[in-house]
Amino acid sequence: MADTPLFPVTTVGSWPRSTSLIRALRAKQNGEMSDSEFNRLADQEVISCIRSQEEAGVDIVTDGEQRRDNFYSYVVDKLAGMQLMKVSDLLDYANDRARMEEVLRALDVPAFAIKSPIVVDKLGKKEGLSLDELAFMKEQTDRQIKIPIPGPYMLTRSSWFEGLSDKVYESAEELSKDVVAILREEVLALRDMGCDFIQFDEPILSQTVFGEESTETFMCAALPQRRDPTEELEFAVRLMNETMEGISGIRTGVHVCRGNWSRKEDVLLVGNYGPMLPHLMQMNIDQLVLECATPRAGEMEVFKEYTNEKEIGLGVVNPRTDEIEPVEDIVARVRDILQYFSPDKVYLNPDCGFGTFAERNVNTPEIAEKKLQAMSEAAVILRAEFG
Numbered sequence: 001m002a003d004t005p006l007f008p009v010t011t012v013g014s015w016p017r018s019t020s021l022i023r024a025l026r027a028k029q030n031g032e033m034s035d036s037e038f039n040r041l042a043d044q045e046v047i048s049c050i051r052s053q054e055e056a057g058v059d060i061v062t063d064g065e066q067r068r069d070n071f072y073s074y075v076v077d078k079l080a081g082m083q084l085m086k087v088s089d090l091l092d093y094a095n096d097r098a099r100m101e102e103v104l105r106a107l108d109v110p111a112f113a114i115k116s117p118i119v120v121d122k123l124g125k126k127e128g129l130s131l132d133e134l135a136f137m138k139e140q141t142d143r144q145i146k147i148p149i150p151g152p153y154m155l156t157r158s159s160w161f162e163g164l165s166d167k168v169y170e171s172a173e174e175l176s177k178d179v180v181a182i183l184r185e186e187v188l189a190l191r192d193m194g195c196d197f198i199q200f201d202e203p204i205l206s207q208t209v210f211g212e213e214s215t216e217t218f219m220c221a222a223l224p225q226r227r228d229p230t231e232e233l234e235f236a237v238r239l240m241n242e243t244m245e246g247i248s249g250i251r252t253g254v255h256v257c258r259g260n261w262s263r264k265e266d267v268l269l270v271g272n273y274g275p276m277l278p279h280l281m282q283m284n285i286d287q288l289v290l291e292c293a294t295p296r297a298g299e300m301e302v303f304k305e306y307t308n309e310k311e312i313g314l315g316v317v318n319p320r321t322d323e324i325e326p327v328e329d330i331v332a333r334v335r336d337i338l339q340y341f342s343p344d345k346v347y348l349n350p351d352c353g354f355g356t357f358a359e360r361n362v363n364t365p366e367i368a369e370k371k372l373q374a375m376s377e378a379a380v381i382l383r384a385e386f387g
């Protein structure tokens with residue numbers, strides 16, 4: 001693994017997609033564009049996204065998830081047995097359609113724009129989930145590479161939908177065995193190809209903890225069957241540890257945030273990491289990649305009991321705002337977290353991606369680059385102070 005400076009600057013994954021890329025993505029999904037034609041365009045977008053990160057001083061780059069419709073739906077092309085369904089189509093299968101529509105409206109969820117991979121047949125692997133993304137990046141950059149993949153809990157919970165999936169897997173637990181096997185193979189393959197950092201995305205954990213009781217959410221169609229939050233968190237820990245069992249030689253992280261589908265801060269979830277930390281700490285991974293810049297993430301004192309137990313990927317900028325966070329504010333935020341983490345355990349990242357869902361960029365590439373630039377400048381100051 002390449003040398004990593006103190007306070008490495010990285011991203012959570014997604015980068016705003018251009019209009020022509022979104023159009024091409026739709027054409028590919030409708031069978032009007034071949035994969036190779038799509039990839040020719042996507043290759044150029046990935047290159048420009050990598051260059052933006054390099055110019056902004058990012059130490060560990062991603063491909064901006066440019067080839068993906070969203071951070072978890074893309075697996076539909078990589079796995080047999082899944083079908084991509086619009087959240088609006090899933091409404092037809094919802095136990096309480098009126099209630100689900102009401103929730104989607106209240107949360108400002110673009111139900112027609114967000115798609116979920118739903119299991120409709122026995123799950124099988126066609127090719128790696130992200131091996132093509134990594135192979136292309138290796139040709140394009142010398143920087144360290146982070147690959148975000150859906151975590152085992154997210155993949156299981158979001159793709160098992162009653163009325164569609166139970167014909168093949170009688171429960172989400174049954175499905176999880178195949179999900180874990182596929183993710184284990186993926187982690188090993190990414191490691192062997194020279195990936196530096198695998199980030200498991202598990203944003204729906206916050207839905208489990210902070211979401212309203214009995215709310216059917218857009219990201220997790222199967223949540224009506226959910227049990228109490230503690231059981232869900234224990235399930236998530238078990239799946240993560242089964243996935244990582246006996247695997248070493250690759251840096252891993254888990255990303256949790258409170259949602260990134262809307263710029264309206266008041267519709268996104270609120271609550272500190274306190275209820276989640278006892279569980280996250282049991283996960284056999286190196287780093288917690290967390291949303292911390294938004295006040296919705298609550299007090300950082302919750303880390304006091306867990307000093308240095310893991311690395312922290314500290315969210316230091318809000319991906320959904322136009323203003324660029326002042327460098328000194330970022331530095332202050334990092335100094336503050338150093339009460340609970342030593343300097344070699346702190347990574348800097350935005351709270352979440354800049355375009356989690358293809359049709360919902362939460363920012364422009366120009367602002368995204370400036371925010372990353374501010375983070376890099378902060379890292380330079382911090383390295384001089386703590387290096």
Ligand SMILES: [Zn+2]
Pocket residue numbers: 012203255256257258259260351352353
């Ligand atoms: Zn996020």
